[in-house]
Amino acid sequence: MPRMTEAAASIRKRHGSPMSLVGPDHPAADAGKTLEVRDLDHTYSVNGKTTQALKDIAFDVSAGRFLSIVGPSGCGKSSLLMMLAGLLTPSEGVIAVGGRPLTKPDPTRVGVVFQDASLFPWLTARRNVEFPLFLRGVDKALRREKAEEALALVGLERFADSLPHELSGGMKQRVSIARGLVQDPPILLMDEPFAALDEQTRITMGDELLRIWEKARKTIVFVTHGLSEAIYLSDEVLVLSGRPGRILDRVVIDLPRPRSLDMMAQPRFAELREAIWHMIKA
Amino acid sequence: MATRDAVLGYGAAGAVFLALWEAAPRLGWVDERLLPPFSDVAAALGAMAATATFWQQVQLTLLETLTAFAIALPLGALLGVLVQESRLASLIFKPLIFFVFSIPKSIFLPIFILILGIAFWQKVAFGVFSTVFIVMMTTFSAVESVREDQLRVARSLDASTMQKILFVYLPSMTPVLLEAVRVAMIFNFTGILLAEMYASREGIGNAIGVWGLGFQIKELLAMVLFVSVLAIGFNEAIRYVEAKCEHWRN
Numbered sequence: 183m184p185r186m187t188e189a190a191a192s193i194r195k196r197h198g199s200p201m202s203l204v205g206p207d208h209p210a211a212d213a214g215k216t217l218e219v220r221d222l223d224h225t226y227s228v229n230g231k232t233t234q235a236l237k238d239i240a241f242d243v244s245a246g247r248f249l250s251i252v253g254p255s256g257c258g259k260s261s262l263l264m265m266l267a268g269l270l271t272p273s274e275g276v277i278a279v280g281g282r283p284l285t286k287p288d289p290t291r292v293g294v295v296f297q298d299a300s301l302f303p304w305l306t307a308r309r310n311v312e313f314p315l316f317l318r319g320v321d322k323a324l325r326r327e328k329a330e331e332a333l334a335l336v337g338l339e340r341f342a343d344s345l346p347h348e349l350s351g352g353m354k355q356r357v358s359i360a361r362g363l364v365q366d367p368p369i370l371l372m373d374e375p376f377a378a379l380d381e382q383t384r385i386t387m388g389d390e391l392l393r394i395w396e397k398a399r400k401t402i403v404f405v406t407h408g409l410s411e412a413i414y415l416s417d418e419v420l421v422l423s424g425r426p427g428r429i430l431d432r433v434v435i436d437l438p439r440p441r442s443l444d445m446m447a448q449p450r451f452a453e454l455r456e457a458i459w460h461m462i463k464a
Numbered sequence: 465m466a467t468r469d470a471v472l473g474y475g476a477a478g479a480v481f482l483a484l485w486e487a488a489p490r491l492g493w494v495d496e497r498l499l500p501p502f503s504d505v506a507a508a509l510g511a512m513a514a515t516a517t518f519w520q521q522v523q524l525t526l527l528e529t530l531t532a533f534a535i536a537l538p539l540g541a542l543l544g545v546l547v548q549e550s551r552l553a554s555l556i557f558k559p560l561i562f563f564v565f566s567i568p569k570s571i572f573l574p575i576f577i578l579i580l581g582i583a584f585w586q587k588v589a590f591g592v593f594s595t596v597f598i599v600m601m602t603t604f605s606a607v608e609s610v611r612e613d614q615l616r617v618a619r620s621l622d623a624s625t626m627q628k629i630l631f632v633y634l635p636s637m638t639p640v641l642l643e644a645v646r647v648a649m650i651f652n653f654t655g656i657l658l659a660e661m662y663a664s665r666e667g668i669g670n671a672i673g674v675w676g677l678g679f680q681i682k683e684l685l686a687m688v689l690f691v692s693v694l695a696i697g698f699n700e701a702i703r704y705v706e707a708k709c710e711h712w713r714n
Contacts, residue, residue, distance in 0.1 A: 267620055287622045294620045300613040303712045304635045314621045317631075347711040 217243040222275030234426035250404045250412035253422030267294045293362030295372045299354035301346040308342040332360035352383040509686035525668040532591025540596040544603025565597040582663040594655030602644035606637040646702040
């Protein structure tokens with residue numbers, strides 16, 4: 183497959199390291215906890231008109247990293263995330279999680295948090311979080327224990343018996359994160375999870391997410407159209423071009439952790455934001 | 465608090481209605497032979513309720529009603545889901561269902577009698593016929609009320625088709641289906657009573673028809689009162705459950 187080598191070459195060129203399960207930054211990283219995307223193309227047709235949505239997408243994410251994907255509207259970043267979740271099959275290419283190809287949704291390997299919390303309104307917070315385990319036939323006591331652990335992680339243990347309509351937007355999204363984490367998958371995918379929230383809640387949720395991430399030690403792939411949000415949260419930002427979406431660059435965010443809001447006022451933050459903005463605009 | 469207000473409201477409306485009913489004939493506002501006072505009708509109902517015939521009639525009608533309902537509801541819901549979920553079936557059958565729905569069902573009653581006679585199954589068949597279209601139409605909107613994002617969550621959790629039907633479709637559809645149950649029961653009950661009035665030797669509808677022809681207004685109104693309480697009771701019970709899961713609709 184010549185395409186494969188071509189993509190591999192482009193990766194080497196860009197990152198100066200051969201393709202491997204273990205990312206260059208984490209020589210000791212657990213090979214089971216990485217995401218690889220190889221040679222991914224995606225075209226779809228509507229009413230006989232074919233559109234190329236994604237082209238030559240190849241990247242990998244090391245265990246425990248926080249990677250954001252940004253790009254102009256319609257660049258296919260959400261489609262890409264749906265592919266990583268196994269919800270959409272790419273026309274070409276391979277997605278592997280923990281070294282094994284992912285061809286259909288597997289919540290034990292990949293947890294997903296959607297833009298709308300998408301909780302089931304007839305279930306309490308705890309039962310929403312238990313739901314993935316319930317589908318797999320996990321017994322009641324263990325389900326409850328796991329759900330309570332996950333709810334405690336997102337700081338909602340006191341709201342376990344609340345119904346979704348009794349919770350605020352931010353709280354619902356935290357329940358949704360707990361649901362994504364309840365099966366302890368190495369990777370959590372997030373599709374513009376805070377886009378529907380107001381500005382203040384969005385900032386609070388960002389900090390909350392970083393706290394959860396540091397505690398749970400997950401790999402997070404985060405799709406957003408907010409550049410500041412992406413820079414503030416991430417170790418690295420993958421910048422996609424307009425349609426067909428191609429990888430323009432992978433920007434390492436060298437701001438120290440823990441992150442704090444006043445970093446947004448630092449020149450380095452502005453510099454990174456400026457650089458990414460120019461790439462997208464071009 | 466809201467429930468208490470509602471109960472008070474119902475009580476007040478009922479009291480005003482009964483007071484007017486009692487007063488109108490007694491004060492000579494209406495002809496007492498056409499509208500006997502409430503207390504007389506209530507007394508007649510009490511006397512009827514003490515007879516075995518009354519309960520036999522009630523039992524028969526309720527059995528017909530529930531049998532028809534037990535057939536029409538699952539049948540309508542199943543057909544509704546199948547039609548709504550298939551593009552082709554939607555295209556072909558939806559207009560037909562809407563057309564048939566708009567035709568008054570009562571004009572078909574003589575045909576049912578010609579085919580099925582005037583016994584139990586004719587009433588049930590006509591009840592099903594009166595009900596199944598409204599159930600199908602409500603089911604269409606019930607299926608539409610299932611949210612795409614919730615289905616996507618189920619897919620992302622690798623749920624099987626059966627799991628999606630049981631744990632996403634069904635609970636999502638419940639509020640709208642309850643509405644279907646409520647409205648369908650009105651259609652169903654109407655169909656059964658009409659069939660009994662038109663051609664039957666027994667049942668509540670038959671009794672009302674016979675009393676009407678015999679000018680036995682007190683008995684007739686007593687039965688009307690009884691049927692009304694039954695129908696309102698069922699309707700309100702389902703409405704109560706509907707209100708409980710109102711927030712499911714988002």
